[in-house]
Amino acid sequence: MDEEPERAKRWEGGYERTWEVLKEDESGSLKATVEDILFQSKRKRMIESHGQVRLGMMRHLFVVIDTSRTMEDQDLKPNRLTATLKLMEYFVEEYFDQNPISQIGIITTKNKRAEKLTDLAGNPKKHTTALKKEVDTACVGEPSLYNSINLAMQTLKHMPGHTSREILIIFSSLTTCDPANIYELVKTLKALKIRVSVIGLSAEVRVCTVLTRETGGTYNVILDESHFRELLLHHVKPPPANSSSECSLIRMGFPQHIIASVSDQDAQPSFSMAHLDSTGDLNLSLGGYYCPQCRAKYTELPVECKVCGLTLVSAPHLARSFHHLFPLEAFQEIALAEHTGEGFCQACQGELKDKSVFTCSACKSVFCVECDLFIHDTLHCCPSCIHSQGPS
């Protein structure tokens, strides 16, 4: 199983003269170099797109959070557990923002056992409330990789073949306590096409390296909190789909939103089906979304109908996933001195003061650094291209 050559570790390589990166200018100031480094780090997130790759849009992701004794360590402030849970809340929000038709489940592991915190669901609120409550738990014992992966696998193996099945483990301990051979489990994972990725909080652990390599996931160890955040954000984007996943036609329902007012004769208040098993606030509502197959009522989308099992989504949610398939091309960078046109950014009308400007290759309009970042991260369409292509 381990015939692949291991990557050379950093201490095995040659000397790195890191002090040579910083260069002083004539007056002895490092300002230009520092600005350069900041600029490059801002642009670092323009990862080159994979091109024509099939992406897994409907994702079922289990996040395993290690709540063992090592999470009380204070190298992340105030302690590892609190920092991790806060970042997880942010991750859940971003995840559902970018993948609205996907689902997340959360598992915690401590005391050599694994427990499901929340089930696979498409509603971010449930997960964030559970995460907020988890801050108070005590961190004891040792984690168990085998048990947590097993628990996740029990649910994931029943998922339909066209969805992408993933497990993300946030692992802080250097040990694991397993009841059986984990390499057997790795074979099962490969057979079920489940992709496991690990984010380590302490150091690189060999069993995690093997686990991620065999299943096709990624393994990273954090340097500090902002690096942790960046690594989490890598997992928000949909991964390339497994070549062997079946592509089948998926049934989805697009319910209409019915608004009824009190003055309507036929309108009767009713419960939403999603609240049937919740003990929290039960609200009667007049209008809502009715499942086209079984007419069960729901107040929010996307949701899986509890009565007939149909996935209910709305068109904007699918539109949200669209930009992953056709990502906006990176703009070309030109130095300010070479730019001959107007001195104004065409998106925000601000003056172009940074040392380089960005041009869209399709419509040749000019943007400043801030607008370039905004366009690629949030907007996903070039404001000028929308104009020149007209209705298309």
Place this chain on the structure above:
Amino acid sequence: MASEDEISLLVIVLDVNPIWWGQQAQREDEFTLSKCMDAVMVMANAHLVMSRTNKLAIIASHCQESHFLYPSKHWKAGDSCGDDSSSAGGDGKYEVLSVANKLISEEIRSLMARTEVKGHQTDTLMAGSLAKALCYIHRISKEIEGKVVIKAAEDCALQYMNFMNVIFAAQKQNVLIDACVLDSDSGLLQQMGLLLELCGIYLVSDLSCR
């Protein structure tokens, strides 16, 4: 009332599609683009007067481009259009208002004069104007909230993808969008409002009572 330090930015996206306005003028002589512009300027002035720190931007959305009517990019902060001081001191009006009004009317005059409408492109590019508005808001207000008001005439269904992208970006930035649709229903704006809880107000105005 808002506290002294809060800056409120209002961006108005106005649809100046000449085809639609031309047809409108034929249907009903009373309501023309200039009347609409007057009404818009009243609202803009009201916003500027409410607090000293309020900011404003107006974008005109045309068939092939969207143009910032105010603030003009050629007008730097230090330049107070002081070469004709008659406008500033003329009638004792709040200076910001008189400058803004003058600038807006000049810009829209030049915009309508210089743009030629090519035959096949008759639909307004609302998504593009909204995208520019969002970039502007992103630049100006890193912490403060912005608000966009749209006065739209009719929908262009072919722009769905871009429109959706822009709406999601606005949602992420916590920008409220109020829509005022003249004379017809807009399914796109309605869908945006209902599903995304973004729309503050959705109005369909009846032109005869303007």
